[in-house]
Amino acid sequence: MPPRNIIIDSSSGKDELLPEVEPVIGPEPAAEKRPPMVIVWRNVVVFIILHLAALYSLTLVPSIKLYTAIWSILVYIFGGLGITAGCHRLWAHRTYKARLPLRILLACMQSAALQNDVFEWSRDHRVHHKYSETEADPHNARRGFFFAHMGWLLVRKHPEVIAKGRQLDVSDMKSDPVVMFQRKYYKTSVFLFCFFLPSVIPNYFWGESLWNAFYVSGVLRYVLCLHATWLVNSAAHMWGNKPYDYRINPAENRFVSVCAIGEGFHNYHHTFPQDYSTSEFGWKINFTTFFIDFMALLGLAYDRKKVSVEMVLQRKQKTGDGTQM
Ligand code: ST9
Ligand code: ZN
Ligand code: ZN
Numbered sequence: 001m002p003p004r005n006i007i008i009d010s011s012s013g014k015d016e017l018l019p020e021v022e023p024v025i026g027p028e029p030a031a032e033k034r035p036p037m038v039i040v041w042r043n044v045v046v047f048i049i050l051h052l053a054a055l056y057s058l059t060l061v062p063s064i065k066l067y068t069a070i071w072s073i074l075v076y077i078f079g080g081l082g083i084t085a086g087c088h089r090l091w092a093h094r095t096y097k098a099r100l101p102l103r104i105l106l107a108c109m110q111s112a113a114l115q116n117d118v119f120e121w122s123r124d125h126r127v128h129h130k131y132s133e134t135e136a137d138p139h140n141a142r143r144g145f146f147f148a149h150m151g152w153l154l155v156r157k158h159p160e161v162i163a164k165g166r167q168l169d170v171s172d173m174k175s176d177p178v179v180m181f182q183r184k185y186y187k188t189s190v191f192l193f194c195f196f197l198p199s200v201i202p203n204y205f206w207g208e209s210l211w212n213a214f215y216v217s218g219v220l221r222y223v224l225c226l227h228a229t230w231l232v233n234s235a236a237h238m239w240g241n242k243p244y245d246y247r248i249n250p251a252e253n254r255f256v257s258v259c260a261i262g263e264g265f266h267n268y269h270h271t272f273p274q275d276y277s278t279s280e281f282g283w284k285i286n287f288t289t290f291f292i293d294f295m296a297l298l299g300l301a302y303d304r305k306k307v308s309v310e311m312v313l314q315r316k317q318k319t320g321d322g323t324q325m
Contacts, residue, residue: 034135034158035158035159037155038155040156043154047150047154050219050222053215053219054219054220054223054224056215057215057216057219057220058220060211060216061216061220064212064216065202065206065208067205068202068206068208068213068216068217071198071202072198072216072217072221075112075217076225078109078112079109079110079112079114079193079194079221080113080225080228080229080261081106081109081261081291082109082111082112083110083113083115083121084261084262085109085291085295086106086107086109086118087106087115087121087122087125088122088125089288090103090106091118091119092122092125092126093125093129093273093274094172095273095275095304095305096276096301096303096304096305097301097303098295098300098301099299099301099302101300102295102300102301103176104178107178107179108189108193109193110182111182111189111190111192111194112190112193112198113194113222114194114222115229117179117182117183117186118173118179118183119173119174119179119180119182119183123165123173126168126170127164128233129273130168131164132248132270133248133249135158135160135161136161136163136164136165137161138152138157138161139152139233139234140152140158141233141249142249145234145235145238148233148234148237148238149227149233149234150230194222195214195218198213198214198217199213199214199217199218200213227259228256228259228260228261229260231253231255231256231264232256232260232263232264235253236250236252236263236264237250237266240252240254240256240264240266241321241325242267242320242321242323243267243268243316243322243323243324243325244271244315244316244320245270245315246320247319248267248270250266250269250270251266252265252267257285258285261288262278262279262287262289263288264285265278265280265281265286265325268280271315272307272312272315274307275305275306276289276292276304276305277289277306280312292304
């Protein structure tokens with residue numbers, strides 16, 4: 001189904017899209033000037049406990065009911081879409097517009113993913129794009145796989161992240177009452193959507209034990225969703241093809257696209273961050289695009305921005321590495 005209200009964005013001149021940048025693969029020159037890393041032991045302990053609990057949850061999987069397994073997958077997608085369609089494509093990049101009911105739904109879904117509130121997530125992500133692979137990038141992939149994946153959540157931020165982040169315009173999010181409401185009641189909404197409802201619904205409707213439901217639909221599903229998200233920052237910043245811009249690290253990574261419901265087309269996304277589909281290929285390995293299109297069909301999403309086919313082709317010819325996807 002082709003989007004009806006799509007904006008073909010071919011207005012920007014192509015040269016403006018082609019800054020003179022050197023490929024950034026390899027060690028970072030500024031590394032030796034970096035202030036010493038300050039480990040946040042509280043986070044280290046919390047993540048160790050969380051991962052031990054996830055390992056324990058795996059041992060429960062054979063004993064859960066079929067409906068609980070299906071439910072866990074649905075909650076994974078529910079929270080995942082809160083991240084992909086919500087704080088990533090809507091709030092961080094403004095690639096489409098959403099009416100109030102959809103924004104409320106997306107904020108609830110985003111709470112189910114427990115990845116910081118929409119405001120903090122999106123602000124960090126804007127800094128990531130603007131200062132990608134520099135000290136101001138919160139999860140600078142030049143500091144290695146582990147740092148980009150989850151290490152950045154275990155240490156104090158580089159001062160540049162905060163300094164550059166404070167210069168960004170985030171007034172659009174500050175003036176969105178849904179974003180501010182979710183931020184204010186974030187802990188309550190996380191309790192409700194990330195752990196309480198995922199645990200009690202299987203217990204109430206099909207008699208799953210609360211224990212099993214909490215560990216599998218709550219903890220295990222949460223940890224898997226975290227790693228799927230983190231893979232975009234680690235794996236998709238290191239491995240894959242670069243059909244759109246060979247000069248940058250972000251790459252097209254199918255495995256990540258599958259796990260992250262459509263967010264592994266990272267060479268495309270960093271080249272055309274304004275595209276609501278984050279990919280050239282529509283619904284292909286991209287359930288998030290299907291979801292946004294479905295919301296558009298219901299009239300809840302509109303003004304989806306799409307880069308024109310001609311512009312993509314021009315760019316591929318100019319800076320692509322000659323591969324596909
Ligand atoms: C998590 C997030 O997992 C994951 C995000 C991944 C993003 C992926 C993107 C990929 C594309 C999309 C793909 C989606 C795929 C989804 C697939 C789903 C299936 N600008 O933070 P503090 C200020 S979270 C401006 O304490 P420290 C801040 O406001 C996991 N200002 O820094 C504050 O100011 P003030 C769960 C900024 O002390 C001050 O600085 N959550 C910025 O260095 C201090 O802030 C956790 O684990 C900025 N960018 O601590 C919690 N940043 O004092 C983790 C900060 O005025 N967080 N400021 O209030 C923490 O514990 C801490 O933030 C820290 C850093 C220890 C990491
Ligand atoms: Zn992005
Ligand atoms: Zn990225």
